[in-house]
Amino acid sequence: MALIKFELEDKHLILLKHLDWEIIKDSNKLSTAITDGAETPFGGINLTEDIGIMLFGKPENDFDPLSPYGPQYSNEQKSEIKQVFSELPMALEVVLFLQTFETGVYKRKWNLKNWKKI
Helix, strand or coil: CCEEEEEECHHHHHHHHHCCEEEECCCCEEEECCCCCCCCCCCCCCHHHHHHHHHHCCCCCCCCCCCCCCCCCCHHHHHHHHHHHHHHHHHHHHHHHHCCCCCEEEEEECCCCCCEEC
């Protein structure tokens, strides 16, 4: 049987802390809620900028997050931002199933949701 492995890292926990989410009542599905007219599930204007500021910090100069001239990120940073955001549902699944915020490597069988720490 195939195993799924996932490494829960601090950067996943940082994003989960700031994620706006809710359970949709009619379908019992989890959804990222876009609240108060925000355009991203983190309440900001641009997903890349929101995640970049959370992971890499605020730029040293006087940065206005509402300015159309946001911070510039390297291709490596942009790739990391996309990867972390794509892993967020699995990180949320691990945290909710195990009810812990402990970083580490977790595994489960492909057809079961019972995560276990390796």
